[in-house]
Amino acid sequence: MNIEQEISLQIDRAITELYGENPTTAKLEKTNKDFTGNYTFVVFPLLRISKKKPEETAAEIGEKLIQIGHPVVAYNVVKGFLNLSVSDTLWQNLLHKNWNNPGYGIQHNTANRVMVEYSSPNTNKPLHLGHIRNNLLGYSIAEIMKAGGYEVIKANLINDRGIHICKSMLAWQLFGNGETPESSGTKGDHLVGKYYVAFDKAYKAEIDEMVAGGMDKEEAEKSAPLLLQTQEMLRQWEAGDPDVIELWKTMNGWVYKGFNHTYNRLGVDFDKFYYESNTYTLGKDIVSEGLEKGVFYRKDDGSVWIDLTAEGLDHKLVLRKDGTSVYITQDIGTADEKFREFGTEKSIYVVGNEQDYHFKVLFLIMQKLGRKYASGMYHLSYGMVDLPSGKMKSREGTVVDADDLLDEMHDTAKAKTLELGKTEGMADAELDTLYEKLGLAALKFFILKVDPKKRMLFNPEESIDFQGDTGPFVLYTYARIQSMLKQAGNDWQTPSGESPTLLPAERDALECLYAFPEAVSMACRDYNPAVIAHYSLDLAKSFNRLYNELSFLKETDPAKRAARLQIAAFTANTLHNACRLLGIETVDRM
RNA sequence: GACCCCAUAGCUCAGCUGGAUAGAGCAACUGCCUUCUAAGCAGUAGGUCGUUGGUUCGAGUCCAACUGGGGUCGCCA
Numbered sequence: 001m002n003i004e005q006e007i008s009l010q011i012d013r014a015i016t017e018l019y020g021e022n023p024t025t026a027k028l029e030k031t032n033k034d035f036t037g038n039y040t041f042v043v044f045p046l047l048r049i050s051k052k053k054p055e056e057t058a059a060e061i062g063e064k065l066i067q068i069g070h071p072v073v074a075y076n077v078v079k080g081f082l083n084l085s086v087s088d089t090l091w092q093n094l095l096h097k098n099w100n101n102p103g104y105g106i107q108h109n110t111a112n113r114v115m116v117e118y119s120s121p122n123t124n125k126p127l128h129l130g131h132i133r134n135n136l137l138g139y140s141i142a143e144i145m146k147a148g149g150y151e152v153i154k155a156n157l158i159n160d161r162g163i164h165i166c167k168s169m170l171a172w173q174l175f176g177n178g179e180t181p182e183s184s185g186t187k188g189d190h191l192v193g194k195y196y197v198a199f200d201k202a203y204k205a206e207i208d209e210m211v212a213g214g215m216d217k218e219e220a221e222k223s224a225p226l227l228l229q230t231q232e233m234l235r236q237w238e239a240g241d242p243d244v245i246e247l248w249k250t251m252n253g254w255v256y257k258g259f260n261h262t263y264n265r266l267g268v269d270f271d272k273f274y275y276e277s278n279t280y281t282l283g284k285d286i287v288s289e290g291l292e293k294g295v296f297y298r299k300d301d302g303s304v305w306i307d308l309t310a311e312g313l314d315h316k317l318v319l320r321k322d323g324t325s326v327y328i329t330q331d332i333g334t335a336d337e338k339f340r341e342f343g344t345e346k347s348i349y350v351v352g353n354e355q356d357y358h359f360k361v362l363f364l365i366m367q368k369l370g371r372k373y374a375s376g377m378y379h380l381s382y383g384m385v386d387l388p389s390g391k392m393k394s395r396e397g398t399v400v401d402a403d404d405l406l407d408e409m410h411d412t413a414k415a416k417t418l419e420l421g422k423t424e425g426m427a428d429a430e431l432d433t434l435y436e437k438l439g440l441a442a443l444k445f446f447i448l449k450v451d452p453k454k455r456m457l458f459n460p461e462e463s464i465d466f467q468g469d470t471g472p473f474v475l476y477t478y479a480r481i482q483s484m485l486k487q488a489g490n491d492w493q494t495p496s497g498e499s500p501t502l503l504p505a506e507r508d509a510l511e512c513l514y515a516f517p518e519a520v521s522m523a524c525r526d527y528n529p530a531v532i533a534h535y536s537l538d539l540a541k542s543f544n545r546l547y548n549e550l551s552f553l554k555e556t557d558p559a560k561r562a563a564r565l566q567i568a569a570f571t572a573n574t575l576h577n578a579c580r581l582l583g584i585e586t587v588d589r590m
Numbered sequence: 591g592a593c594c595c596c597a598u599a600g601c602u603c604a605g606c607u608g609g610a611u612a613g614a615g616c617a618a619c620u621g622c623c624u625u626c627u628a629a630g631c632a633g634u635a636g637g638u639c640g641u642u643g644g645u646u647c648g649a650g651u652c653c654a655a656c657u658g659g660g661g662u663c664g665c666c667a
Contacts, residue, residue: 032610042609044647054647080647081610122667162667276667303665312593313663320665327667356594357662383596384660391660422627438629450603454596455660467629468615469603476629484626515606522606534604537614548622548631590629 003071003090003514004028004039010072011041014064019049036076037083038511044080054080091510092499095563098513099570100493105516105577107149114376115338116142117155118350119268123255124168125193127262128392128399129385129458130352136447136583137382138350139268140529143581145348148524153342157274157334160252166233168192169247170226171199181254187261187403188254193394200395202226262402267440267583272342274334280325282333286369287319295368306365316361331362332369339373346376348527353381353453380527383455400460409439409464416466423589434587438472441584445471448582449533469537474575475587477540481572482588484552488565495562502563505546509567512542516574520581529582536578543571 011026024045031037043050043057050057055077062075062082074085098104118138121131142152172179172195181188203226210220221227236244263269287304290296296306296318304319318329325333338347349359359379366374384391385400392399413435417423423431446464450456466472502510516535523531552568555561576586 029609030606033613034611040610042648044609047647078610159667164667301665314593317665322665324665326665330667352661353595354661355667358667360594381595386660416629420627420629422629446602454603457602465602465616470615470629472629473615476627480627480630487626518606530604531606534614537604541614544630545632547626551626553626590627 002518003086007039007065007072007084007086010065010068011061014061015046015049017064018060019046021049023049031083035078035081035083037074037085039084039086041082041084042080043082047080058082088502088507091502091507091514094510094514095566095570096499099566100573102573102577104570104574105520106147107520109146109151110149112150112346113153113342113344114145114150114346114348115153115155115272115342115344116145116348116350117157118142119263119270120157120159120351121259122159122164123189123192123252124165124196125394126187126189126258127402128394129402129405130392130399132266132402132405132443133382133385133447133456134350134352135263135266135268136444137380137452137529139266139583140448140532140581141348141350141380141527143583144520144523144527144529144532145346147520147577147581150346153272153344154270155272155274155338156270157276157279159276161237161248161275161277161280163230163234164196165248165252166230166237167199167203168196169244169251170230170233171195171202172251173247175202181257187258188256189258189262190401190403191258192251192255197395197397199226199230262406265406265436265440266402267585274337276330279334279337280330282337283325283329283331284319284323284333286332286336287329290318290365290369293369295365306361306368308361308364311364313357313361313364316365318365328358328362328365331358332365335362335366335371335373335377339371344376345373346378347373348378348380350380350382353383353455355379356381378527380452382452385456385458388457388459388461400458405443406439409443410435411439412463412466413438413442413472416472417590426589434590437585437587438466438475438590441471441475441579442466443471444582444584445474445533448529449537451530452528471584472590474536474540474579475584476590477543478572478575478579478586479588479590480547481543481568481575485565485569485572488553491558492562492565495559495566497559500557500559500563503550505549506564506567509542509546509571512539513567513570513574516578519578523581532578532581536575536582539571539575539578543568 008026008028012022015022026041028039028041031040041061043054043061046057047054058077058080062077065072065075065084071086071090072084073087076083116138119131119135121127142154146152175198176195179191181191184191203224206224206226207217207220210224211217233244237248287296291298291304296304298304301321303317303321305315305317307315309315316328317326320326335347338344351359356379363374363377366377387398387400389398417435417438442464449469519531519535523529550564552561552564555564579586
């Protein structure tokens with residue numbers, strides 16, 4: 001039981017004793033900075049049963065708590081607000097128990113399994129900033145679920161087939177002259193992306209030409225030779241034409257090599273890969289099952305639908321009239337497949353908010369089909385990353401390329417570090433690692449600190465900050481503590497005698513540390529890494545205030561020195577754990 | 591047209607699910623490095639929480655309508 005729960009229980013009992021009844025269970029809030037106290041209980045709702053003024057009601061309850069004596073040691077009343085101060089012993093115990101607990105805030109693994117599906121790229125173009133947001137969110141939420149006690153399976157469903165893949169294949173055949181990543185020194189995914197763009201350009205040229213020849217634009221878009229050739233290629237692929245399959249394997253291989261490089265650099269990984277080329281026929285059996293159960297219905301032309309008008313949605317196609325799958329058919333099939341293989345009780349899909357409708361429908365369908373795991377399905381929907389000029393479009397080349405951005409972050413970190421000149425004596429390789437970590441921290445924090453569901457603006461003209469509420473700020477606080485602890489010897493680790501009285505700044509820091517497990521469970525409950533990002537800022541700030549106000553190494557009283565250094569170590573460890581949940585690596589020097 | 595999401599300081603964002611005088615960072619301005627890392631700390635200034643109603647002891651938070659921005663309603667994925 002934590003402090004809040006204990007006090008709430010005491011309040012509940014006090015209310016019943018005082019007024020003979022108690023309509024609700026007490027909810028505590030954290031006391032505002034401007035008032036003294038740790039927790040606040042609002043008594044306004046009780047006035048009906050207390051039949052007394054707010055101040056009197058609050059005071060009566062406060063007195064009861066003081067009589068009990070633990071953990072509340074003092075109270076004050078402002079209007080209807082009962083502010084409670086808890087005993088320092090609580091904070092001292094927290095410090096004593098956890099200052100060197102590496103697993104602080106991290107729950108033990110249970111048997112509950114959750115799958116986090118994220119990244120899920122197309123294999124026809126390199127990754128851009130939008131994918132970065134997806135990857136960082138997915139990785140972070142997976143780490144957060146782990147910290148919440150789940151066993152996590154990270155999955156990547158790769159969209160490796162379809163008409164868009166054939167476009168880059170065809171363009172490469174037509175214009176590529178046998179170019180390979182090796183022959184041109186181009187990263188594989190970028191090379192394929194180049195031909196995807198080339199296709200679009202040539203296709204548009206064809207359309208323009210046809211329109212100039214007098215054809216209707218819509219007609220031209222449908223009958224342009226390039227498009228027909230692509231469709232033919234897709235048919236050949238589906239028929240297993242050896243040449244087409246060979247080309248497809250080769251070009252996808254290039255892309256995977258490129259993706260792996262970027263994934264490694266971003267520090268994201270996966271336990272399970274699904275390939276759409278394997279899954280795109282899944283789900284048909286379930287459509288039959290749904291037809292039998294009466295969940296779906298068949299139209300005269302043979303296509304299969306579900307009626308979701310009762311749920312305020314529309315009719316949705318689940319199988320084409322020619323019997324082939326659509327997107328949602330595959331997702332229906334894959335959902336079952338995932339559950340069959342892993343028995344996951346939760347399944348999180350990290351996918352952009354333009355697919356909100358799709359997932360609403362998918363989850364409804366699984367429910368109607370009677371899948372018990374359906375209630376554990378969650379769409380972690382996130383907003384687009386826009387540029388000042390508007391949306392990023394791969395086909396038109398108006399994207400912030402992931403690899404370019406990572407390079408830029410590295411360079412900025414380097415420039416900033418050299419400017420500050422605090423890294424004498426570090427080897428070149430070590431420095432390079434530092435720049436990379438700092439750049440990544442800045443980028444990851446920049447993206448993860450904003451609420452996933454909000455769309456965000458990225459201005460390539462302005463570099464991502466390294467000062468203020470940023471990743472480097474958090475790392476800086478960590479590094480500062482490491483530097484201090486290195487100089488501190490080790491007598492502080494085993495102090496003798498009683499714990500010294502806490503000073504306000506120390507108490508603040510400990511209160512902040514106390515809040516970490518709560519932040520983890522909130523992030524877990526809301527599927528929101530931003531909670532952890534903001535927590536880590538709060539913690540870093542509380543420590544920096546303490547650092548500025550009091551001495552650590554220079555403190556002459558051994559007991560005080562020890563307690564303070566333990567707070568420092570506790571803070572560093574907690575910052576480290578918080579960073580880990582965000583996929584950010586800490587550094588000992590910067 | 592229908593439905594979904596968003597709107598808080600000049601900019602980027604918090605606001606713990608209805609509580610006290612709405613908080614940070616950036617940018618601007620003041621201070622603080624012969625002492626533990628100044629990527630820091632302290633301070634000044636900056637607000638009709640998109641608008642209008644409603645619900646109640648109490649609304650940035652809940653409800654309704656409206657305005658503005660984005661998205662979705664494909665036998666694309």
